[in-house]
Amino acid sequence: MARIVVKFGGTSVADPARIENAADKVLSETKRGNQVVVVVSAMAGVTNQLVDYCQQIDPGCDAKEYDAVVASGEQITCGLMALALQKLGLESRSMTGWQVPIICNDQHGRSRIDDIPPEKLNDLLQNGVTPVVAGFQGVSKSGRISTLGRGGSDTTAVALAAAIKSDRCDIYTDVDGVYTTDPRLVPLAKKLDKVSYEEMLEMAALGAKVLHPRSVELAMAWNVPLQVLSSFNTGIGSDLPGTIIVGENDIVEKQIVNGITYTRNESKITLISVPDMPGVAASIFAPLGGAGINVDVIVQNVSPDGKTTDMTFTVPKIDSSKVKTLLENLDFLKSTEIRIANDIAKVSIIGIGMSSHTGVAQTMFTTLAENKINIQAITTSEIKVSVLIDEKFTELAVRSLHTAFGLDQQQAS
Amino acid sequence: MARIVVKFGGTSVADPARIENAADKVLSETKRGNQVVVVVSAMAGVTNQLVDYCQQIDPGCDAKEYDAVVASGEQITCGLMALALQKLGLESRSMTGWQVPIICNDQHGRSRIDDIPPEKLNDLLQNGVTPVVAGFQGVSKSGRISTLGRGGSDTTAVALAAAIKSDRCDIYTDVDGVYTTDPRLVPLAKKLDKVSYEEMLEMAALGAKVLHPRSVELAMAWNVPLQVLSSFNTGIGSDLPGTIIVGENDIVEKQIVNGITYTRNESKITLISVPDMPGVAASIFAPLGGAGINVDVIVQNVSPDGKTTDMTFTVPKIDSSKVKTLLENLDFLKSTEIRIANDIAKVSIIGIGMSSHTGVAQTMFTTLAENKINIQAITTSEIKVSVLIDEKFTELAVRSLHTAFGLDQQQAS
Numbered sequence: 150m151a152r153i154v155v156k157f158g159g160t161s162v163a164d165p166a167r168i169e170n171a172a173d174k175v176l177s178e179t180k181r182g183n184q185v186v187v188v189v190s191a192m193a194g195v196t197n198q199l200v201d202y203c204q205q206i207d208p209g210c211d212a213k214e215y216d217a218v219v220a221s222g223e224q225i226t227c228g229l230m231a232l233a234l235q236k237l238g239l240e241s242r243s244m245t246g247w248q249v250p251i252i253c254n255d256q257h258g259r260s261r262i263d264d265i266p267p268e269k270l271n272d273l274l275q276n277g278v279t280p281v282v283a284g285f286q287g288v289s290k291s292g293r294i295s296t297l298g299r300g301g302s303d304t305t306a307v308a309l310a311a312a313i314k315s316d317r318c319d320i321y322t323d324v325d326g327v328y329t330t331d332p333r334l335v336p337l338a339k340k341l342d343k344v345s346y347e348e349m350l351e352m353a354a355l356g357a358k359v360l361h362p363r364s365v366e367l368a369m370a371w372n373v374p375l376q377v378l379s380s381f382n383t384g385i386g387s388d389l390p391g392t393i394i395v396g397e398n399d400i401v402e403k404q405i406v407n408g409i410t411y412t413r414n415e416s417k418i419t420l421i422s423v424p425d426m427p428g429v430a431a432s433i434f435a436p437l438g439g440a441g442i443n444v445d446v447i448v449q450n451v452s453p454d455g456k457t458t459d460m461t462f463t464v465p466k467i468d469s470s471k472v473k474t475l476l477e478n479l480d481f482l483k484s485t486e487i488r489i490a491n492d493i494a495k496v497s498i499i500g501i502g503m504s505s506h507t508g509v510a511q512t513m514f515t516t517l518a519e520n521k522i523n524i525q526a527i528t529t530s531e532i533k534v535s536v537l538i539d540e541k542f543t544e545l546a547v548r549s550l551h552t553a554f555g556l557d558q559q560q561a562s
Numbered sequence: 563m564a565r566i567v568v569k570f571g572g573t574s575v576a577d578p579a580r581i582e583n584a585a586d587k588v589l590s591e592t593k594r595g596n597q598v599v600v601v602v603s604a605m606a607g608v609t610n611q612l613v614d615y616c617q618q619i620d621p622g623c624d625a626k627e628y629d630a631v632v633a634s635g636e637q638i639t640c641g642l643m644a645l646a647l648q649k650l651g652l653e654s655r656s657m658t659g660w661q662v663p664i665i666c667n668d669q670h671g672r673s674r675i676d677d678i679p680p681e682k683l684n685d686l687l688q689n690g691v692t693p694v695v696a697g698f699q700g701v702s703k704s705g706r707i708s709t710l711g712r713g714g715s716d717t718t719a720v721a722l723a724a725a726i727k728s729d730r731c732d733i734y735t736d737v738d739g740v741y742t743t744d745p746r747l748v749p750l751a752k753k754l755d756k757v758s759y760e761e762m763l764e765m766a767a768l769g770a771k772v773l774h775p776r777s778v779e780l781a782m783a784w785n786v787p788l789q790v791l792s793s794f795n796t797g798i799g800s801d802l803p804g805t806i807i808v809g810e811n812d813i814v815e816k817q818i819v820n821g822i823t824y825t826r827n828e829s830k831i832t833l834i835s836v837p838d839m840p841g842v843a844a845s846i847f848a849p850l851g852g853a854g855i856n857v858d859v860i861v862q863n864v865s866p867d868g869k870t871t872d873m874t875f876t877v878p879k880i881d882s883s884k885v886k887t888l889l890e891n892l893d894f895l896k897s898t899e900i901r902i903a904n905d906i907a908k909v910s911i912i913g914i915g916m917s918s919h920t921g922v923a924q925t926m927f928t929t930l931a932e933n934k935i936n937i938q939a940i941t942t943s944e945i946k947v948s949v950l951i952d953e954k955f956t957e958l959a960v961r962s963l964h965t966a967f968g969l970d971q972q973q974a975s
Contacts, residue, residue, distance in 0.1 A: 165618035199638060205578035206645045214648070217656045218641035221634040225612060228631035232619045235627070243630045247660065248705060292661060 151316040152184045152274070156284065156306035159193035160323040161380035162226050165233075171380050172233035174321065175279065179239060184274045186313065187241075187281040188306040189230050191222025212257035216286075216296045220246065223283035223302070230281045241279040244269075246286035246294065251305065253287035253295040260295035262287060262304070265312035274313070282309060300361030307364045311371035318373050319391075320360060325379035326392035327352065327359055329556040330409040335548050337557040342390070344407055345397040349375075351499045351533045352408050365394070372396060403502035405509060406554040409547050413540055415445065415493040416469035417525060420460045420476070421486040425452040429481070433460070436475045442468045446495060446535060448526045461526050463537065466491050493525065494543040497535040498550060510534045516553040522546055564729040565597045565687070569697065569719035572606035573736040574793035575639050578646075584793050585646035587734065588692065592652060597687045599726065600694040601719040602643050604635025625670035629699075629709045633659065636696035636715070643694045654692045657682075659699035659707065664718065666700035666708040673708035675700060675717070678725035687726070695722060713774030720777045724784035731781065731788050732804075733773060738792035739805035740765065740772055742969040743822040748961050750970040755803070757820055758810040762788075764912045764946045765821050778807065785809060816915035818922055819967040822960050826953050828858065828906040829882035830938060833889070834899040835870040842894070846873070849888045855881045859908060859948060861939045874939050876950065879904050906938065907956040910948040911963060923947045929966040935959050 234241035253260035284302025346369035378391025647654035697715025759782035791804025
């Protein structure tokens with residue numbers, strides 16, 4: 150007998166019929182003799198509607214009240230899912246964040262989970278009850294409803310899996326697993342059977358919209374095996390496995406490159422002749438962080454004269470003019486030239502096998518050169534190489550790299 | 563300084579703009595130096611949508627889960643109302659049933675309030691905060707979300723008013739007060755300045771859809787003055803008083819007849835030759851009650867021979883065939899003839915002055931006779947006379963009685 154946390158995203162519970170379909174998946178798990186805790190998101194569209202109501206009243210509204218309003222979405226789904234499970238003959242009950250309780254800090258709107266006392270859930274499981282927990286929400290120590298921010302239901306599922314010592318956490322979504330790259334861009338993209346947390350983190354952070362990065366981090370920290378699978382498979386083959394996400398040590402045959410990811414709509418900011426002194430990077434990025442601007446790739450070259458250096462970084466394109474204003478207001482950049490290039494894409498290759506193989510980056514650069522794609526900046530980590538390129542080459546770059554690293558699916562003959 | 567509970571119904575909070583309009587009313591009260599607790603219903607249509615979701619999954623669904631789903635509606639509104647009040651510069655916070663807490667019994671779906679510890683609300687009020695409480699909901703002793711049944715937000719408002727010793731409870735709705743009869747049926751219907759709890763109870767129970775009877779009962783028990791007024795009056799005259807509902811002793815000039823009410827779509831069941839013995843009425847009505855059928859008027863004539871009697875009662879028309887089946891299954895009614903007349907209306911005159919005046923019923927019967935309306939059954943109480951008539955005469959009966967008892971509004975010249 151295993152213990153499994155099973156999470157259904159918004160499109161998997163978009164209406165009562167889909168909720169009943171999702172309930173069937175839970176029934177299958179219990180029939181295998183497993184204890185199951187279900188976590189649900191809000192029905193697709195509901196959260197956006199609730200956020201819209203709040204913003205109609207006050208675009209900069211109080212996060213505590215925003216949380217009270219928005220958390221209702223998951224409360225609705227968890228009650229409906231419990232009803233669907235009862236209809237299938239399972240004993241089931243819904244649990245909101247305060248009922249579990251999922252104790253969060255006071256950072257309303259983007260709260261973090263402090264603690265999940267497992268006693269109530271354990272009691273229910275031992276009594277044959279299938280609890281259905283509202284994702285995305287918790288309760289603060291002062292008894293206010295809090296939410297975990299967008300994508301938070303994945304985090305709820307993983308945190309619960311850790312709290313009740315679950316053997317696995319299954320994330321049902323509208324795709325049937327993690328792919329080597331975006332199948333809409335590359336029809337030959339291949340579903341991966343297994344990826345490591347580290348690879349998944351790079352993929353999630355770089356734009357593969359399957360799992361929220363926070364949930365992957367948490368799974369890695371608590372060593373909870375994750376599985377991504379589709380809630381829309383029914384009938385023959387509906388038990389097809391998805392993609393398993395586990396620790397690097399649980400992967401025997403490490404792929405050199407396991408995925409190609411991309412993000413579009415970035416702007417590249419280049420600062421020419423920045424004073425090269427301690428603290429300068431912090432002084433540049435502090436005002437951007439303060440304005441809520443998400444800085445991504447940062448490249449700083451070695452200073453040739455020891456006095457000034459050049460620095461390049463990317464921000465979302467919509468923020469680029471705000472960034473320009475913020476930087477122009479910095480006194481110590483008075484004699485620095487600020488160059489902004491919009492319409493930049495970032496393309497990355499990811500693989501835990503990369504660190505033990507040479508020539509991986511070289512293959513990437515050669516492939517891009519053969520396709521006449523100019524590389525504007527490069528960053529690397531242990532398991533990733535990212536390049537900035539002109540946005541119009543995104544598709545060509547991803548496809549040619551996908552082929553070059555042998556990721557193309559075998560065509561059915 | 564007064565303390566006031568102010569409740570807004572579903573149409574008064576139907577969208578963010580109306581919520582902001584309602585918030586203006588609250589601001590006016592606080593500007594008068596009053597402490598205000600706000601109670602809100604779900605936005606118009608939301609509760610029906612949530613009930614529909616539950617019934618799509620299971621028409622006879624578990625009341626505990628139904629409650630968890632449906633209570634979300636009021637949670638949404640109370641957060642939005644708190645945001646609207648904050649935007650007007652008031653300190654405000656939302657409170658769900660479990661946060662107040664409003665402690666209810668375990669009768670999910672139609673729970674009753676056991677206790678409202680007033681400490682948290684008192685603290686907030688004394689600190690200048692305007693609490694916004696989700697109507698219609700509470701929490702059971704075992705920590706489950708419960709709802710009070712339809713119309714429950716009025717009950718929440720009155721119970722809160724009693725708990726925090728409020729000076730008044732204002733119920734904002736889509737009408738500007740209690741009328742002598744339905745203004746859609748009788749254009750000359752007149753707004754009442756004051757009615758007694760007893761009259762309001764008769765009117766509410768008999769079909770005036772302004773206030774839920776339970777809330778009136780509770781207001782009477784705790785002697786909470788109620789006011790019904792419109793949330794849609796704005797600008798000049800927006801502070802027009804509605805109808806005040808108070809104890810009989812607070813009404814100096816008692817009207818003989820204060821209101822004419824009606825209900826349509828009743829069926830009249832007549833049992834000819836029922837065995838006249840102790841317990842027979844209980845034996846007839848127990849199975850109907852068990853089937854959830856609401857029996858209204860009951861008339862039993864004196865038994866002329868001491869052996870059998872005739873009995874007449876009304877039920878909602880949609881239940882009449884079910885009633886027939888239930889009655890036919892009763893052994894002791896084997897030799898009783900069961901007659902069913904559909905399309906029956908009940909018309910009632912109501913007034914606390916009635917008990918001290920003679921000839922009131924006679925005026926009613928004469929008026930109906932003059933209009934050639936046949937009376938099929940009569941029941942009376944201290945402050946009410948009801949008759950059953952053919953449904954097609956409803957409008958004629960109500961209008962002619964309204965005139966006969968001098969309730970017609972003076973026409974503006």
